Amino acid sequence: MTIFIVPDDFPTVQAVIDNVVPPILVSGDSIEVRAGMFPSFVLPDEDQNVDPLERVRIAGCGIGRTIFFGGASDGVVIDGSPQTYLKDFTVQGYSGSGVLLQVGPNLSGDNCVIENVEATFNEVGFDIQTDDNTLVNNIATSNATGEGDGFEISGSTNFLKGNTSKENTTGYHVSGILNRLANNVAKENTEDGFLLDDSGSITILDGNTALKNNIGINCQTDNNRIVENKVCNNTTIGIALVGAEGAEPNGNRVDWNIVRGNGTMGQPDNAGIFVIDGAGTVEPNSITFNKLKLNEDFSILDGAGLATPNIYNGNVCTDNPSSPMEACDPGIN
Structure with missing residues (x-):
């Protein structure tokens, strides 16, 4: 294994990658980047290095010390x-x-690890189109132009833990399948803290915090598990099961969440948990053992009312009613 130092050995990361006569960067090598500002790079550069590269490590000196600064359309690109x-x-x-x-021209670019990286003032912070990657303790802030996602996950079976997404348009936008997000924070994003859009499914959200977004968790798709999250002080809805027209969410489990102080804007249909009319008609959604307090206007609001096909059990609601009343344990509203 060889370690290359930027800018001591080469002026940029791309210069290491593009040095192919002879090819000095091989699978298993490391590139360490000192403090300073550097341009973007693509690994591998398909115009220069046609051989697949695996297990390459690229590390800086820390957030705010090693900075890859804008100029190209994308910043750090792992291309297969x-x-x-x-x-x-x-x-x-x-x-x-x-x-x-x-996905690159030679390999799929799966099984990558991103740790302690900050993405700020881009259109999208982290754009994960491949599978089986792990993202730990990263930060996405102020990515609010265009799509404005802090983390955009269109690949499958990815694992995100301990990340923070703040002041983006959407905090975490998941459209792939079989992804898991655990113990992440979505705070002060102008739209959704966590968006499970209608092109994906079977996502697990557990132990996350959604705080002061427009909607805390917006589930538009089927067969997801939303468990033991803290969803607080979001301006309209804490947890929404609201799919695209004609594709209402089915078969979701919303269990053991703390849902508090949502609906601060006072608009119609604000609620701690809102389930749109038609959701659950193919397979009921299960909404159980949640603790709801100080949500406006409803703790739980199901658009189908008494005709709801969804399952409610053990929800504890204080300060605000639910509709239908059976959505909360009797006498605890």
């Missing part, structure tokens, strides 16, 4: 290099994605 490890830097000011994992 599996098991790449990215750590300890900031990606800032790109008109596209700050960090992009995509």
